[in-house]
Amino acid sequence: MTLQQIAVTSRSSETRLRILAATRSLLAMKGRRGTTTREIADEAGVNEATLFRQFGNKDALIDACVEHYCSTVELEELLASLDGDLERDLVRIAAALVQRMENVRDLIVMSLIEEESQGSVGEAAWRAPTAIKKIVAEHMAKRIAAGELAGNPLFLARFFMGMIFSYVMGRKRFPEEYAADPIAVIEFQVGMFLNGARKR
Amino acid sequence: MTLQQIAVTSRSSETRLRILAATRSLLAMKGRRGTTTREIADEAGVNEATLFRQFGNKDALIDACVEHYCSTVELEELLASLDGDLERDLVRIAAALVQRMENVRDLIVMSLIEEESQGSVGEAAWRAPTAIKKIVAEHMAKRIAAGELAGNPLFLARFFMGMIFSYVMGRKRFPEEYAADPIAVIEFQVGMFLNGARKR
DNA sequence: GGTCAGTGCAAGTACTTACTTGCATAACGC
DNA sequence: GCGTTATGCAAGTAAGTACTTGCACTGACC
Numbered sequence: 001m002t003l004q005q006i007a008v009t010s011r012s013s014e015t016r017l018r019i020l021a022a023t024r025s026l027l028a029m030k031g032r033r034g035t036t037t038r039e040i041a042d043e044a045g046v047n048e049a050t051l052f053r054q055f056g057n058k059d060a061l062i063d064a065c066v067e068h069y070c071s072t073v074e075l076e077e078l079l080a081s082l083d084g085d086l087e088r089d090l091v092r093i094a095a096a097l098v099q100r101m102e103n104v105r106d107l108i109v110m111s112l113i114e115e116e117s118q119g120s121v122g123e124a125a126w127r128a129p130t131a132i133k134k135i136v137a138e139h140m141a142k143r144i145a146a147g148e149l150a151g152n153p154l155f156l157a158r159f160f161m162g163m164i165f166s167y168v169m170g171r172k173r174f175p176e177e178y179a180a181d182p183i184a185v186i187e188f189q190v191g192m193f194l195n196g197a198r199k200r
Numbered sequence: 201m202t203l204q205q206i207a208v209t210s211r212s213s214e215t216r217l218r219i220l221a222a223t224r225s226l227l228a229m230k231g232r233r234g235t236t237t238r239e240i241a242d243e244a245g246v247n248e249a250t251l252f253r254q255f256g257n258k259d260a261l262i263d264a265c266v267e268h269y270c271s272t273v274e275l276e277e278l279l280a281s282l283d284g285d286l287e288r289d290l291v292r293i294a295a296a297l298v299q300r301m302e303n304v305r306d307l308i309v310m311s312l313i314e315e316e317s318q319g320s321v322g323e324a325a326w327r328a329p330t331a332i333k334k335i336v337a338e339h340m341a342k343r344i345a346a347g348e349l350a351g352n353p354l355f356l357a358r359f360f361m362g363m364i365f366s367y368v369m370g371r372k373r374f375p376e377e378y379a380a381d382p383i384a385v386i387e388f389q390v391g392m393f394l395n396g397a398r399k400r
Numbered sequence: 401g402g403t404c405a406g407t408g409c410a411a412g413t414a415c416t417t418a419c420t421t422g423c424a425t426a427a428c429g430c
Numbered sequence: 431g432c433g434t435t436a437t438g439c440a441a442g443t444a445a446g447t448a449c450t451t452g453c454a455c456t457g458a459c460c
Binding site for chain 2: 028029030031032033034106109110111112113114115117126155158159161162163165166167169170172173177188189191192193194195196197198
C-alpha cells in the first residue's frame with residue numbers, strides 16, 4: 001500500500017463514517033425497508049452513487065452499519081471498577097448496562113421485529129448486553145455461593161437484565177414518565193432487585 | 201338497510217376479517233413499509249382489488265387492523281378475580297398482563313420504532329397494558345396504605361409492568377431461554393417483586 | 401327470473417427505489 | 431505537471447408497489 005493509497009483511504013473512510021452515521025439514524029426512525037438510499041446519501045451529505053461505490057448495495061451497507069455500532073465492548077474497566085460491595089457493584093453494572101443498551105437501543109428494537117431477527121441486526125445488537133449479562137450471572141453465582149443472595153444465578157441475571165431493558169425502552173417510549181434522574185431510577189431498581197433476591 | 205344489505209354485509213365482513221388477520225401477521229413480520237398490499241391479499245386469499253374496495257387505501261387498512269386488535273379490553277373479570285391475598289392477586293394481575301401484552305406484542309414492538317410511535321399503532325398498542333397498569337397502581341396504593349408495601353405506587357406499578365414487558369419480549373426474542381413454564385416464571389417474578397417492595 | 405352488492409381477474413398508470421454509468425472535477429502524492 | 435483515486439452530477443434502467451378500472455361472475459334476496 002503506497003502512501004497515496006493511505007491518504008486516499010483516510011479520505012474515503014471519513015465519508016464511510018458519515019454514511020454509517022446517517023444510515024444508523026435513519027434506520028432507527030424508519031426501519032430497514034423504510035429507509036431509502038437517497039435519504040441516507042442526503043443525510044450524510046454525500047452523493048448516492050458514492051454510497052453504492054463504497055458499500056456495494058443497501059444490504060451490505062446496513063450490515064456494515066450494524067457491525068460498526070455493535071463492535072465488541074471492552075468490559076475490563078467495568079470489571080475493574082467492582083469493589084466487592086454488593087449494592088455498589090450492582091449499581092455500577094446496571095449503569096454500564098443502561099449505557100450500552102441505549103447505545104444500540106434502536107438496533108435492539110429492530111432485532112425484535114421478526115424479519116430482522118434473522119439478519120445481522122438480530123445477533124449484533126445483543127452482543128454488548130449479553131456480554132454484560134454473563135458478567136452479571138457470574139457475579140450472582142459468587143454472591144449466592146457466599147450466602148448473600150438466594151436463587152438461580154441465571155434467573156437472577158435474566159431478571160436483572162430485563163429490569164434494565166424495560167427501563168431503557170420505557171425511557172424511549174414514555175419519556176415524560178421516565179423524566180427522573182437516571183441514577184436515582186437505577187438505584188431504585190437495584191434496591192428492588194436486591195431486596196427481592198437477598199437471602200433472608 | 202334492507203335484509204339483502206345485511207346479508208351482503210355479513211359476507212363482506214368475513215372477508216374484512218380475513219384481510220385484517222393477514223395484515224396483522226404480515227405487519228408483525230415485515231413492518232408497515234415492508235408489507236405490500238399484494239402480499240396481504242395473497243395471504244388473505246383475496247384479490248388485491250377487494251382489499252382496496254373494502255378499506256380504501258393501505259393506511260386506512262392498517263389503522264383498521266390496529267384498532268381491531270387493540271379494542272378495549274374488559275377488565276372487570278380481572279378485578280373480580282382478586283381476593284385480597286397480596287401475592288395471589290399480583291400473580292393474577294401479572295398473568296393478565298402477560299396475556300394481553302402477548303396479544304399485541306408485535307404492535308407494541310412496532311410502537312417502539314420512532315416512525316410508528318406517532319401513528320395509530322403507538323397509542324393503540326399500549327391501551328390494554330396501560331389500563332392494567334392503572335389497576336396495578338391503585339392496588340399498590342392500597343397495599344402501601346395498609347402498610348404491606350413500601351414506596352411510590354407509581355414507581356412500583358412501572359417496575360411491575362416493566363418486569364412483565366421484558367418477560368414478554370424475552371420470550372419472543374430468546375425462546376430457548378424462556379422455555380420454562382410461564383406460570384412458574386410469573387410466580388418467580390412476582391416473588392422477586394414482592395420481596396423487593398415488601399415493607400420490612 | 402331479475403336485481404344488486406361483493407368479489408375475481410387482468411390490464412394498466414403513476415410513482416418510488418435500488419442500482420448503474422459516463423463524464424467532469426477535486427484531492428493527493430510523485 | 432501527471433497519474434491515481436474518490437467524489438459529484440445527471441441521466442437512465444429495471445423492478446416493485448399503491449391504487450384504478452372495466453368486465454364478468456356469483457349468490458343472496460325480491
